[in-house]
Amino acid sequence: xxxxxxxxxxxxxxxxxxxxxxxxxxxxxxxxxxxxxxxxxxxxxxxxxxxxxxxxxxxxxxxxxxxxxxxxxxxxxxxxxxxxxxxxxxxxxxxxxxxxxxxxxxxxxxxxxxxxxxxxxxxxxxxxxxxxxxxxxxxxxxxxxxxxxxxxxxxxxxxxxxxxxxxxxxxxxxxxxxxxxxxxxxxxxxxxxxxxxxxxxxxxxxxxxxxxxxxxxxxxxxxxxxxxxxxxxxxxxxxxxxxxxxxxxxxxxxxxxxxxxxxxxxxxxxxxxxxxxxxxxxxxxxxxxxxxxxxxxxxxxxxxxxxxxxxxxxxxxxxxxxxxxxxxxxxxxxxxxxxxxxxxxxxxxxxxxxxxxxxxxx
Amino acid sequence: xxxxxxxxxxxxxxxxxxxxxxxxxxxxxxxxxxxxxxxxxxxxxxxxxxxxxxxxxxxxxxxxxxxxxxxxxxxxxxxxxxxxxxxxxxxxxxxxxxxxxxxxxxxxxxxxxxxxxxxxxxxxxxxxxxxxxxxxxxxxxxxxxxxxxxxxxxxxxxxxxxxxxxxxxxxxxxxxxxxxxxxxxxxxxxxxxxxxxxxxxxxxxxxxxxxxxxxxxxxxxxxxxxxxxxxxxxxxxxxxxxxxxxxxxxxxxxxxxxxxxxxxxxxxxxxxxxxxxxxxxxxxxxxxxxxxxxxxxxxxxxxxxxxxx
Numbered sequence: 001x002x003x004x005x006x007x008x009x010x011x012x013x014x015x016x017x018x019x020x021x022x023x024x025x026x027x028x029x030x031x032x033x034x035x036x037x038x039x040x041x042x043x044x045x046x047x048x049x050x051x052x053x054x055x056x057x058x059x060x061x062x063x064x065x066x067x068x069x070x071x072x073x074x075x076x077x078x079x080x081x082x083x084x085x086x087x088x089x090x091x092x093x094x095x096x097x098x099x100x101x102x103x104x105x106x107x108x109x110x111x112x113x114x115x116x117x118x119x120x121x122x123x124x125x126x127x128x129x130x131x132x133x134x135x136x137x138x139x140x141x142x143x144x145x146x147x148x149x150x151x152x153x154x155x156x157x158x159x160x161x162x163x164x165x166x167x168x169x170x171x172x173x174x175x176x177x178x179x180x181x182x183x184x185x186x187x188x189x190x191x192x193x194x195x196x197x198x199x200x201x202x203x204x205x206x207x208x209x210x211x212x213x214x215x216x217x218x219x220x221x222x223x224x225x226x227x228x229x230x231x232x233x234x235x236x237x238x239x240x241x242x243x244x245x246x247x248x249x250x251x252x253x254x255x256x257x258x259x260x261x262x263x264x265x266x267x268x269x270x271x272x273x274x275x276x277x278x279x280x281x282x283x284x285x286x287x288x289x290x291x292x293x294x295x296x297x298x299x300x301x302x303x304x305x306x307x308x309x310x311x312x313x314x315x316x317x318x319x320x321x322x323x324x325x326x327x328x329x330x331x332x333x334x335x336x337x338x339x340x341x342x343x344x345x346x347x348x349x350x351x352x353x354x355x356x357x358x359x360x361x362x
Numbered sequence: 363x364x365x366x367x368x369x370x371x372x373x374x375x376x377x378x379x380x381x382x383x384x385x386x387x388x389x390x391x392x393x394x395x396x397x398x399x400x401x402x403x404x405x406x407x408x409x410x411x412x413x414x415x416x417x418x419x420x421x422x423x424x425x426x427x428x429x430x431x432x433x434x435x436x437x438x439x440x441x442x443x444x445x446x447x448x449x450x451x452x453x454x455x456x457x458x459x460x461x462x463x464x465x466x467x468x469x470x471x472x473x474x475x476x477x478x479x480x481x482x483x484x485x486x487x488x489x490x491x492x493x494x495x496x497x498x499x500x501x502x503x504x505x506x507x508x509x510x511x512x513x514x515x516x517x518x519x520x521x522x523x524x525x526x527x528x529x530x531x532x533x534x535x536x537x538x539x540x541x542x543x544x545x546x547x548x549x550x551x552x553x554x555x556x557x558x559x560x561x562x563x564x565x566x567x568x569x570x571x572x573x574x575x576x577x578x579x580x581x582x583x584x585x586x587x588x589x590x591x592x593x594x595x596x597x598x599x600x601x602x603x604x605x606x607x608x609x610x611x612x613x614x615x616x617x618x619x620x621x622x623x624x625x626x627x628x629x630x631x632x633x634x635x636x637x638x639x640x641x642x643x644x645x646x647x648x649x650x651x652x653x654x655x656x657x658x659x660x661x662x663x664x665x666x667x668x669x670x671x
Contacts, residue, residue: 050574072573085571089589098585102576146575 001064003028003186004049004154009058011044018044019055020210026154026188031180033189035197036207037233045207046156046190050079063153073102078147079156083163084139086131092142093118093127099150117149120179137168141175148183157189161196173199194234198222206230222281224358231279231360238285238327240278242359244270251354254278258323262299263354267361276361282330284356287317287342291349298351303327305346315340319350390649397642398433405636408432437643447627451647454624457538458606461545465553465602466595468546473557473594474587477564484562491554499548503615506544510534510616536618544612549605553598560594561587596659604652624648 002025011019019041026032034042047053048060051072060068067075078099087095093114100110118124121141131139140160147155160176161169177200180187191197197204198218205215206229214226225231231239242254245261252266256278264278286298293300301321309316312333319327329350331341342348400408410432412423424432441447476487494502509516517534524530534540564587572582610625617623624644631641 052570052574072570073576073578077574079571079574081567081571081574083567085565085567087568087572087586098572098577099575102581150576 002026003030003063004188005059005061006045006049007059007061009045009048009055009060011041011048011053011055017210019048021058022207022210022212023058024205024212024215026186028186029184031177031187031189031200031202033191033197033201033204034207035191035194035204035233036213037192040207041210042190042192042207043158046079046158046188049154049188050077050156051075076153077156078150078152078154079158080143080147080160082159084131084143084160086139086142086146088131091128091130092123092134095131095142096146096149098146103150105150113149117145120148120182121145121175136164137172140164140172144176144179148179148185151183152185155185155187157187159191160189162191162193169196176200198234206233208233225279225360228277228360231277231358236282236328236330238278238280238282240280240325240327241275242278243275244272244359246272252359254359256325259301259321259325262357264299264357264359265355267359270359270361274361276359278357278359280327280352280357282316282328284352285327285329286351287319287329287331288349289342289347291351293349293351295351297354299354299357300349300351301327302347302349305342305344305348308340308342308344310340317342317348319348393642394646396638397437397646398435399639400432400434401637401639405638407638434639437639440640441643441647447644450622450624450627451651454607455651457542457545457623458603458609460542461549461606462553462599462603464542464546465550466599469550469553469557469598470591470595473554473561476554476558477561488555488558491551491558494551500611500615502548503544503612506540506547507535507616510540510543535616536620538617538621540616540618541613541621541623544616545606545609548609548612549602552601552605556597556601557591557594560591560597564590596662600656600659603655607652608648 004026006022006024009019009022010017022041022045034045036042044053048055048068051067051070051074055068058068059066062075062077087098090098096114096117097110100113105113114127115124118127121144123138123141123145126134126138126142131142134142140163143160144157157176161172164172173196176187189197189200198221201218203215203217204221206213206221208229214221214230216224221230222234225234225237228239231237240256240259242256242262245253245255247253247266247270250266251263252270253261253263254276255261262278267276270276291300303319303321305317306320306326307318309318310333314330314332317329317331319329321327327350333340335341396407399410402408410422410424411420413419414421472491476484476491479487508514511517512533512535514535520534521531524532534543568586568590569582572586577585607623608625609623610629613621613623613626614629617626628641628644628648631637631644635641
């Protein structure tokens with residue numbers, strides 16, 4: 001049985017349904033992420049896991065016990081808060097010792113465990129500092145150490161990296177992954193940053209309007225989004241409106257309005273005439289002045305460069321197809337001495353393998 | 363730039379500084395000096411300047427030979443030889459201390475409640491706290507004289523209740539109980555305001571964090587809210603304790619002979635006994651005591667400031 005099971009949980013605030021019949025389970029030792037835009041219900045769900053909110057209906061089962069009505073201080077669940085919420089009148093060591101004191105751990109054991117966890121987060125020499133004498137990254141690590149020291153069954157992290165700058169955030173991501181492996185505690189991580197979610201998680205639950213839109217491993221979510229919302233929210237994605245023309249055993253033909261016929265993988269439940277959209281990631285599209293058009297496995301189109309965005313490592317080309325539809329593609333600037341391959345209004349050809357795209361039924 | 367800044371600094375701080383020098387520092391020095399002099403024949407101080415018996419011209423009467431007739435330590439000796447004065451000091455400290463504690467116990471929950479109220483009601487509540495200041499201090503104390511007087515409903519109600527368990531009747535008016543009741547009433551807003559200013563700034567996320575980490579309601583208060591509110595507690599305590607210590611009007615009006623405080627004694631020395639030097643000694647001792655306390659509080663306060671985020 002899973003460590004945590006959320007069963008049909010509903011939470012309303014007045015007329016607003018923040019969490020709408022959500023069910024999911026988290027395995028022991030997993031790094032699980034709740035991802036979604038603000039207002040999608042991820043934070044409310046997290047607060048229910050911590051105990052700060054009670055679900056209107058449904059169960060939250062932790063270690064086979066329904067904890068939905070158990071107050072926060074009685075749950076074996078600790079939280080890393082968004083702005084760390086370190087106690088300003090206590091030193092780093094006192095902050096970390098706090099949950100142990102609350103749990104009536106013996107004084108000498110507190111000492112050794114605080115020292116251990118300070119070692120884990122590489123803050124041993126800062127034990128006697130006060131929080132206002134630390135940098136953002138150090139505060140972050142104290143908050144994590146404080147939440148980990150009493151070995152909770154579940155560690156909740158509420159957008160813990162959002163207050164850090166981009167470079168530090170990447171360092172902390174690597175640290176978090178390593179720390180989670182090391183301590184083996186189950187992490188439930190809340191973020192609105194899809195890059196962070198993809199980088200950190202074993203599994204991601206993408207949430208939208210109080211419901212789970214998709215729950216899968218990061219690769220699956222990225223490559224096979226189940227809905228327009230997920231495709232659009234996770235990374236850059238071309239969404240090409242199309243209708244189903246014919247369905248074969250291993251391929252399906254679709255007509256992209258005004259552009260032409262394309263082949264893609266068949267989708268369960270698809271019927272001829274049904275509309276939907278083809279999702280193709282920019283990096284899966286080949287781009288060239290001329291491309292061989294004899295490969296039957298490839299979808300092939302012509303267009304011209306509408307815009308270029310030079311990003312250093314890659315250049316993003318927005319290609320305008322014959323019907324005016326815009327497709328985003330991306331080329332790594334791998335050739336030495338060359339900033340980019342094409343300029344605005346260059347005529348180009350683009351192609352992608354039939355299985356590079358993924359059709360979503362409307 | 364630096365120069366005009368300096369000029370601005372003096373322009374801003376100059377007037378209040380001058381005011382304090384003229385009306386506080388110089389009079390305090392005069393009073394300190396008066397403590398070493400003798401009382402005049404008809405009150406006041408024995409003059410140091412007077413007409414020369416031979417020439418009739420005004421001149422300094424103190425000389426290297428006769429200064430012992432004009433300057434003395436006797437007044438300080440009197441303060442320490444008769445235990446009644448030290449006892450009265452102790453009693454005044456006791457009254458002011460009790461007043462401070464009762465104010466703290468009453469103001470803390472109130473300030474906490476206001477700080478946790480919806481923002482739109484807070485200003486109204488603070489207005490209600492300072493509303494008593496809109497009427498004259500003496501009128502409010504006179505009102506208490508009626509309330510605590512033998513014919514007052516409050517007194518009568520108390521005696522009714524005490525009568526049921528076979529105690530009393532007690533007289534509230536003209537007792538130390540009356541002094542403390544009115545001292546608390548007068549100073550309560552001075553405790554509420556700094557406490558509110560402090561509690562209002564507390565980050566509620568800290569309490570969530572403490573609860574999340576296993577702290578019960580009481581633990582959250584004693585480990586988080588209380589230590590973080592200490593600067594407010596010290597500020598409120600100073601604002602209540604120091605004025606309460608020197609208060610003479612309240613014990614004068616509601617204290618009777620039982621409820622007299624150091625302030626009354628000082629007033630008595632200057633106005634009734636006409637012993638200015640000894641009144642000055644009492645004033646200096648009071649000031650020294652308060653300074654000692656303020657220094658002590660500042661020392662603690664500095665320890666707390668370091669930890670403020």
